[in-house]
Amino acid sequence: MDFTFSVGQLQALSNLLTTVDQEEEDLGEQPSEGLNPGQIGPPKGSKPTDSNPEKPTNTKQIWAEDDVPEGSEFEDIWDPRQQPEYEILFKQQVGTEDVFLGMSRKDGSTACCEDMMIKIKLPDCKAADITLDIKERFLALRSPEYKLGLHLPHPVDSKNGKAQFITDTHTLEVTLTMKREFDFINFA
Template identity: 80%
Template sequence: MVVNCATRWLGAILIKEASAETCARTLVNQLTAKFRVPAHITSDGGAQFTSALWTQMAKLVGVKLHHTMAYHPQSNGLVEWFHRHLKASLMARLSRPDWADELPWVFLGIRMAPKEDLQVRCTAFPTDSTTIEAPDVKTIWAEDDVPEGSEFEDIWDTRQQPEYEVLFKQRVGTEDVFLGMSRKDGSTACCEDMVIRVKLPDCKPADLTLDVKEHFLGLRSSVYKLGLHLPHPVDSKNGRAQFHSETHTLEITLTMKREFDFINFA
């Protein structure tokens, strides 16, 4: 079985024996000749994939070989996942012993399944007109897997966390207070802004570094460090901050972007 790790394309070629010569001939005639020479090949540590013939073939066509660890299927998890998926799909379709006849239909179903991370269906091997960027093999995790503000979760940072409070603020006018022309009430659901007040004794505005993201607020100085996961998403591009010197308090006002605000403020 062959899996393209970049596109999740899946294929299989039936062979009578798994010798080094047969595997090398199949790779060149059935895959390389039809598609193109792969840059990397990852396989298990079977004798056919560690033989001198297989190594020489890879060197000749310019392929870099990688071998997974013995008794550690996680090192080639994508292939192992497809093995399980393929077995379950064959069991669901089999009504006669000729399982090889069902392989094309099983592969078609797997390839037609949407790949959520790629937002495509891999119905064909990628060509020059269908280019999908391969993930960086040196990347340990995807950028989306790291939550905002993770850089503040450092147990070795000795800076103290300042005192703070989170408030919610309404924008009201005469028509709201005296005429009751809107649907606003005193609940936080009818508040447009989030206000964060941070007490920073012995600090000056020039010493502060403020970083606001949609779900996270970061505040740093030489003495204090605050990493706050916000209770609601905010408009990180538009906000205001004011430092009150008499109380050494930084007041940050951010407009919230909640899913049902269009109903609350209708």
């Protein structure tokens, strides 16, 4: 391959790479000077624009409240309590018309599930000793022996949930309804 370029081709390439602002600045320069790496990018002395105008205006504030992830106040690395075993299951409400006839658009994927069930095994615990706090994207569980700070995979309705402690297996079952942006499409 031949990579030699004529003067006209190089001039055309230079015109493509030069912006209107650079053309105005270049009027005072010598025409013998060509395009060099120092001419690429914004001109010297220009200040970069602020890419995030929503940052706090208070100069003593390090971060905005929205920058801190939900549930981070429950994370304590110095807490010696152990994390219990847990399992996240997804549930959907189906009828015979869904199972046998396939009349709705539901399938076995999590996109068609309405509820999330979290099963937490708490051996040697009583229901009275458990403290449960649920946020939109975070579940916090505390007991004298266990602690769990769980970031949920989908946003949930934190006001309307159901928790049931099964004493035979020492398992807490928390059922939460998921709130997702496109549920109106999946469940139409």
